[in-house]
Amino acid sequence: MKMASCRLCGGQAAYSIEHAKMMLCQDCFIKYYEKKIYNTIMKHGMLRGARNVAVAVSGGKDSMALLTAMSKLVPEKFPNIKLVAIHINLGIEGYSEKCQEIVKRVCEGLGVEYVIHDLLSREGYRILDLKSTPLGRRICGACGTVKRYLMNRLAYEIGADRLATGHNLDDIVELLFEFYLKGSVEDLVRVRPVSWSDNPKLVTKIKPLIELTERENTYYAMAQGIPLLDAACPLAEGSRMLRRKKLIGLIEREIPGFKHMFYKSHVKRILPRLEKTVPEPSIMECEKCGMPSLSNTCSYCKLVSRLAAQSAENST
Ligand code: SF4
Ligand code: ZN
Secondary structure: OOOOEOOOOOOEOOEEEHHHOEEEOHHHHHHHHHHHHHHHHHHOOOOOOOOEEEEEOOOOHHHHHHHHHHHHHHHHHOOOOEEEEEEEEOOOOOOHHHHHHHHHHHHHHHOOEEEEEEHHHHHOOOHHHHHHOHHHHOHHHHHHHHHHHHHHHHHHHOOOOEEEOOOOHHHHHHHHHHHHHHOOHHHHOOOOOEEOOOOOOOOEEEOOOOOOOHHHHHHHHHHOOOOOOOOOOHHHOOOHHHHHHHHHHHHHHHOOOHHHHHHHHHHHHHHHHHHHHOOOOOOEEOOOOOOEEOOOOOHHHHHHHHHHHHHHHHHO
16 A cells, blocks of 8 residues: 655655645654744744743643643744743542643653642632532533633743643634624634733733644644543533534534634634724722732632632531
């Protein structure tokens, strides 16, 4: 059987990039992947003026691939920038220990400084505890609130001026799909490659993987020998997010390039119009924690006070 050859060097192909109808060998794939991240960073000015970049790492393939690529790109192209990885141990039994182990191994192997924030010892609860609160019925939603808040706070505390996250094209298209279906323009306008902020307590968020698919991140993680988790988060099972991703995967199979098209038309055509018409929300300080908030009390403080109330009720 004839082996497929790499489009760029003619060597033996190892990876298939379906949307670009291209086969690449391992070395060319690594170059292609890192160049794509570099181009995304440059296209959106993600690191313009940056000094301290925090990378949010979960231990999953996307964020570990991002950290690995950034640890090569930053010293080469942005030598004045310092890179720090931040990880939250969510306390999910049989899962979070493995995530933390991967984070430590990869960071130590790359020589990247890291911060681990243990939810139980630092905040006094684990993600599953949130299930007892009304907001915890959709556990991934509650977990998302916790991660967004804490990642921003940790990045702020270490003096980072950017927070890079491993959101990939599949994550973004899934979000767009949900928000377009709901007609939720206030949420749609926030789906951007960069969320600039001039509020010192709200760190500018960047998504360098926004044009790379989940599959490309897996390929890169494999090509770089990044240890992969052997199972997904046990709490994700049956989530709407996973069902939507499955559906989008089916559409992509029928219409190759669908995900890229959807994302690009959002960013190029819809987003600029939405930005003109949807007013920026006014940001105030949370009366409990002092961090930026859209209302008197931030969603994180609301969540933890509900948890505290629930625990008090259970103990009476
Ligand atoms: Fe949190 Fe849901 Fe992700 Fe698990 S799958 S880490 S519960 S957001
Ligand atoms: Zn708060």
